[in-house]
Amino acid sequence: MxxxxxxxxxxxxxxxxxxxxxxxxxxxxxxxxxxxxxxxxxxxxxxxxxxxxxxxxxxxxxxxxxxxxxxxxxxxxxxxxxxxxxxxxxxxxxxxxxxxxxxxxxxxxxxxxxxxxxxxxxxxxxxxxxxxxxxxxxxxxxxxxxxxxxxxxxxxxxxFPAEQYYLLLTPNAMVSTAKIFNHPDLPRSTPKFPPEQYCYEKTANDCQGIVTDHYPEVAQALKWLVEYAPARMTGTGCCIFAPFTTLSAAKAVADRCPAQFHSRVCQGMNQSSLYKKLEGLGL
Missing domain, CATH: 3.30.230.10 (Ribosomal Protein S5; domain 2)
Structure with missing residues (x-):
């Protein structure tokens, strides 16, 4: 078989x-x-x-x-x-x-x-x-x-962002995307900018404040990780990530992670692994 x-x-x-x-x-x-x-x-x-x-x-x-x-x-x-x-x-x-x-x-x-x-x-x-x-x-x-x-x-x-390493934390929370996007206090007036002017340090996640206000587990994860690197939330949460230039630097911080958060070190990819798999199979 x-x-x-x-x-x-x-x-x-x-x-x-x-x-x-x-x-x-x-x-x-x-x-x-x-x-x-x-x-x-x-x-x-x-x-x-x-x-x-x-x-x-x-x-x-x-x-x-x-x-x-x-x-x-x-x-x-x-x-x-x-x-x-x-x-x-x-x-x-x-x-x-x-x-x-x-x-x-x-x-x-x-x-x-x-x-x-x-x-x-x-x-x-x-x-x-x-x-x-x-x-x-x-x-x-x-x-x-x-x-x-x-x-x-x-x-x-x-x-084509740098394919750097990330430490990803998963707090014990499940965030409702609908709840966040319907919240009356969600910022909705951030000015647009051209893609070529992107700079990580000059951007943010506009959903982050609402999520951390309503999900203390996310707030705690962010508070811990931001001590080591410029951390932020992805999407509407709950995961928190921080970029690192080397694998060893990311692993060193992961080794200090409190037991209340699930942590994993991963790497960014500019091509989906799905298409790499399909190409390898000739599909």
Whole structure:
């Protein structure tokens, strides 16, 4: 029996996140810089001749109707020429509600891989349009390369941030993205700037203050890590990260991490590990 092939669904960081305004439809105008990390969930796909989408193991507390992996697979069904099903096995390595894109990345990997296995024939732009129905971050994982994002996250400009090392802390908290973006005190008027003027030290995460006010575990993690490096939150949290120029420097701080936080050292990547895997397999 052939061993299943597992495809990565990599994590991402928002190296900064500025909220520039709120549109009449309720969506927020923003600017952010996405970079991938060398840590990932892993998914395998076994096509079947039945129409059922099976996910093993099921995600605790998540109904199939809400599961982004199953929803992604179902979005592709109209583009197949016959009844298609699949058994999907998930190795969940990334925290849920961490702000590093676990669910969105899982959905993107499902769209990209099944598009090939089911021979749907969609290009990445078309897959991105499907992905946007699942979440604002799904298209960047389909895009597969580090990018400066604007608008509601759909306007992507290629970016090449340094592929440095990061210490990533995961506090014991699950942040509600909807709660943060709907909060009346969220800053919504940060001026826009051209992508070429990006500088880490001159940017921030506009969601960070609201999150640390309402989630003390996140505030504690940030307070500890900022003593060692210019730390900030990614996305709407809960994960906190800090950049380091060397692996040894990141590991030295990780060794001091309090037991209440889960820590890991990882490296930034400007190409998604999913596409590296697909290239290696000739897919």
């Amino acid at each position: 052939t061993n299943p092939i597992f495809f990565p669904a990599p994590a991402k960081l928002n190296l900064f996140l500025h909220i520039n305004g709120r549109r009449p439809d309720g969506y927020h105008e923003l600017q952010t810089l996405f970079q991938f990390l060398d840590i990932a969930d892993e998914l395998s796909f076994t096509p079947t001749h039945q129409s059922e989408i099976i996910l093993e193991p099921p995600l605790p507390g998540v109904n199939n109707s809400d599961n982004l992996i199953i929803r992604a697979a179902n979005l592709l069904k109209p583009y197949t020429d016959k009844a298609r099903g699949v058994k999907i096995t998930l190795k969940k390595n990334l925290p849920m509600g961490g702000g590093i894109g676990g669910g969105s990345s899982d959905a993107a990997t499902t769209l990209v891989v099944l598009n090939r296995l089911w021979q749907c024939g969609l290009n990445n732009q078309q897959l991105g349009q499907l992905g946007r129905k699942l979440g604002a971050d799904v298209p960047i994982f389909i895009h597969g390369y580090a990018a400066f994002a604007q608008g509601i996250g759909e306007q992507l400009t290629p970016a």
